[in-house]
Amino acid sequence: MDTPSDSVSAVVGPSETLRQDAEAADAWLSVPDEERSIRRELREIFHDELWRYRGLAYELMRRDIRVRYKQTALGFAWAVLMPTFVVLAGVTVRYAMAYVGGRSLGIADLAGIAIKALPWSFFVGSMGFATTSLVGQANLVTKIYFPREVLPLAATMAQAFDASVGITALIIAFTLLGIRPGAAALWAPPIAISAFLLTAGLALLVSCANLFFRDVKYIVHVLLTFGIFFTPVFFEPQMFGVLGARVMMLNPLAPMMEGLRFSVVLDHNLLETVVVQSRHGAVLAWSPWYLAYSFVAALAAFVVGLLVFHRAESKFAEYV
Amino acid sequence: MAEGLIEFQHVWKKFRRGELHDSLRDMVPALASKLFGRKDREALEQREFWAVQDVSFSVRPGEALGIIGANGAGKSTILKLLTRILRPTRGRCGIRGRVGTLIEISAGFHQDLTGAENIFLQGAIMGMTRREITARFEDIVEFSELADFIDTPVKRYSSGMNARLGFAIAAHLNPDVLVVDEVLAVGDWRFQRKAFDRIGEMVNRGLPVIIVSHQLDRIASLCTHCLLLDRGRIVLRGAPDECIAHYVTTGMQPQSQQAEALPFLVSGVEIEPKGALHSGDWLTVKIHGEVPSSPGPDYHLGVRVRSLQNAQVVFTLDLTAQEPSLSEPGTFDVTVDLQLNTGKGYFCIETPIWNSRERRELSRGPQAVTSVAAAAFHGGTNLHPRVKVVTRPALATPELWSDSRRVGGAS
Numbered sequence: 089m090d091t092p093s094d095s096v097s098a099v100v101g102p103s104e105t106l107r108q109d110a111e112a113a114d115a116w117l118s119v120p121d122e123e124r125s126i127r128r129e130l131r132e133i134f135h136d137e138l139w140r141y142r143g144l145a146y147e148l149m150r151r152d153i154r155v156r157y158k159q160t161a162l163g164f165a166w167a168v169l170m171p172t173f174v175v176l177a178g179v180t181v182r183y184a185m186a187y188v189g190g191r192s193l194g195i196a197d198l199a200g201i202a203i204k205a206l207p208w209s210f211f212v213g214s215m216g217f218a219t220t221s222l223v224g225q226a227n228l229v230t231k232i233y234f235p236r237e238v239l240p241l242a243a244t245m246a247q248a249f250d251a252s253v254g255i256t257a258l259i260i261a262f263t264l265l266g267i268r269p270g271a272a273a274l275w276a277p278p279i280a281i282s283a284f285l286l287t288a289g290l291a292l293l294v295s296c297a298n299l300f301f302r303d304v305k306y307i308v309h310v311l312l313t314f315g316i317f318f319t320p321v322f323f324e325p326q327m328f329g330v331l332g333a334r335v336m337m338l339n340p341l342a343p344m345m346e347g348l349r350f351s352v353v354l355d356h357n358l359l360e361t362v363v364v365q366s367r368h369g370a371v372l373a374w375s376p377w378y379l380a381y382s383f384v385a386a387l388a389a390f391v392v393g394l395l396v397f398h399r400a401e402s403k404f405a406e407y408v
Numbered sequence: 409m410a411e412g413l414i415e416f417q418h419v420w421k422k423f424r425r426g427e428l429h430d431s432l433r434d435m436v437p438a439l440a441s442k443l444f445g446r447k448d449r450e451a452l453e454q455r456e457f458w459a460v461q462d463v464s465f466s467v468r469p470g471e472a473l474g475i476i477g478a479n480g481a482g483k484s485t486i487l488k489l490l491t492r493i494l495r496p497t498r499g500r501c502g503i504r505g506r507v508g509t510l511i512e513i514s515a516g517f518h519q520d521l522t523g524a525e526n527i528f529l530q531g532a533i534m535g536m537t538r539r540e541i542t543a544r545f546e547d548i549v550e551f552s553e554l555a556d557f558i559d560t561p562v563k564r565y566s567s568g569m570n571a572r573l574g575f576a577i578a579a580h581l582n583p584d585v586l587v588v589d590e591v592l593a594v595g596d597w598r599f600q601r602k603a604f605d606r607i608g609e610m611v612n613r614g615l616p617v618i619i620v621s622h623q624l625d626r627i628a629s630l631c632t633h634c635l636l637l638d639r640g641r642i643v644l645r646g647a648p649d650e651c652i653a654h655y656v657t658t659g660m661q662p663q664s665q666q667a668e669a670l671p672f673l674v675s676g677v678e679i680e681p682k683g684a685l686h687s688g689d690w691l692t693v694k695i696h697g698e699v700p701s702s703p704g705p706d707y708h709l710g711v712r713v714r715s716l717q718n719a720q721v722v723f724t725l726d727l728t729a730q731e732p733s734l735s736e737p738g739t740f741d742v743t744v745d746l747q748l749n750t751g752k753g754y755f756c757i758e759t760p761i762w763n764s765r766e767r768r769e770l771s772r773g774p775q776a777v778t779s780v781a782a783a784a785f786h787g788g789t790n791l792h793p794r795v796k797v798v799t800r801p802a803l804a805t806p807e808l809w810s811d812s813r814r815v816g817g818a819s
Contacts, residue, residue: 116503118502148529227515231512232515233493
């Protein structure tokens with residue numbers, strides 16, 4: 089046979105232009121997972137990925153917002169309607185509680201529910217969309233390179249946009265109700281940031297877990313449906329007594345919600361402790377340590393979320 | 409920014425056949441075995457296989473590397489490793505500089521968004537900043553020829569419009585390195601031409617380029633180097649012509665036809681000259697072979713020229729109809745001069761054997777590949793052959809021949 093197979097051996101092997109390069113350790117080279125250090129991973133996450141692709145996160149957020157309200161009759165009104173339903177549910181529950189307790193429901197109670205309904209619907213919405221953000225966009229994950237962190241982060245950011253629409257509506261409502269927040273309301277922005285970090289961190293974890301195990305989306309669904317009973321949205325932790333209040337505050341979302349209520353609605357400086365007397369003794373309704381705890385939890389969730397996500401990222405295209 | 413560079417250093421990639429564990433129930437035993445049985449990552453477990461094995465290459469500015477090979481050879485895996493969608497099991501690989509990937513050019517589109525909105529989205533996914541996209545927006549729209557539909561949701565686009573928009577965005581990325589995977593089959597013929605020219609433009613600008621394609625003539629006209637892959641290994645590296653010829657002559661052989669005893673045994677096909685030709689040039693084809701025993705009138709040996717672009721046969725000649733005929737046992741040498749008045753492209757010269765009564769082909773025979781580089785047509789008859797057949801009949805009585813040899817051996 090006269091196939092060129094005889095001539096193959098002559099050309100196989102590195103030719104002049106195809107020889108290896110000396111700068112093997114350069115950062116732009118992709119190496120097996122086992123050969124990567126934590127330092128390298130942190131630089132990858134914060135410098136090569138999040139910073140460089142911030143524009144992509146922004147575009148994806150815009151897409152998520154646009155898509156959500158395309159072909160909807162009510163459009164952006166949905167961003168206000170969703171938390172409004174939560175507030176109405178809360179008012180219903182609180183009305184029953186007040187009736188049984190023989191008290192009446194004040195404006196401050198309503199405002200407290202309203203301001204806590206916002207972060208809750210932000211949290212629920214973010215987790216819901218983030219869970220399927222990777223699996224639902226498998227065509228992107230398997231076909232184009234970009235840091236996959238931006239997908240759950242963009243889902244969270246789009247919800248943050250909705251929340252900001254809600255905040256605007258809330259400010260208008262508060263003005264109409266005659267509630268004038270004082271200087272303590274300056275606590276709201278740092279609390280909002282920590283709520284965002286906590287949600288984003290959990291969103292990263294949940295989206296990546298759901299990529300490997302589709303069980304996760306059912307678990308998340310259940311947790312979100314019943315989570316409102318373990319989070320002080322409709323009620324206040326001090327209603328649970330001396331020990332109950334502290335246990336309730338272990339939920340990192342709880343100090344954020346209570347912090348918003350105390351600072352914005354009650355104009356209470358969050359650095360000061362609040363103790364409420366009840367039939368069973370003195371209940372610690374607020375302590376600055378609650379807030380410190382939830383800030384630390386938020387930051388930890390964000391960093392751990394990023395690290396775990398980044399670690400798993402290289403397997404996404406193979407497992408999705 | 410340092411100039412672009414593509415590196416692939418002794419890369420291995422392991423894949424797994426069948427289902428991966430997908431729910432918690434399956435994961436627990438898998439995790440347990442991972443925790444307690446510290447396995448070597450280089451060893452192949454059950455159902456695993458190497459999709460890429462010890463592949464090394466690099467592409468520098470001014471070079472364009474083509475990768476060819478059958479389906480499953482590992483071409484797309486290599487591109488996914490390069491573009492960091494997959495991570496290597498062993499070795500290192502990567503691209504320095506900004507990567508322009510002409511792969512899945514419309515994967516990031518959201519069907520509910522308009523063309524204009526998708527330009528910003530897809531551009532960002534490909535790594536452009538908002539400012540860059542704004543600056544090139546007009547050019548992108550003009551290149552895509554979709555100005556009238558740019559505010560229409562992409563879900564109302566035809567697939568050709570989709571592809572045009574995707575290519576237009578990718579073409580305006582202004583990358584340091586270009587990676588192309590089989591996207592030339594986009595849009596209508598005219599847009600394909602335009603897309604192809606655009607890629608050629610980027611290649612000529614001196615970017616390092618890597619192209620994966622089954623359109624061999626595209627590889628040949630764009631690339632400076634070529635790799636031929638088979639089941640994850642590099643079979644051949646060299647000039648595109650060389651790799652394509654090897655791929656076509658070894659890869660296109662029909663399987664399982666060796667079972668039947670053939671009436672003609674073609675031992676070799678040689679072509680002269682060996683390099684690329686121009687339209688109208690003469691190509692000399694030399695065929696050597698043997699007729700083992702009288703084949704009978706139904707069996708024919710021929711020369712056939714087939715375009716590799718579309719597998720169309722452009723020329724056939726029945727050698728058994730020539731003088732002297734190949735009907736007697738013996739060896740033969742056939743010289744056919746062909747004037748290749750064809751268009752540009754690759755042509756495979758085959759030596760088929762067929763049975764005219766049963767209307768069936770027994771073998772496509774040994775082959776050779778030639779290419780026509782320039783498409784200017786010359787005068788003269790298309791592929792007009794000049795044929796010369798030389799036969800050396802075996803001795804009329806083989807018994808006598810073998811007897812005499814035996815005698816010779818004894819003395």
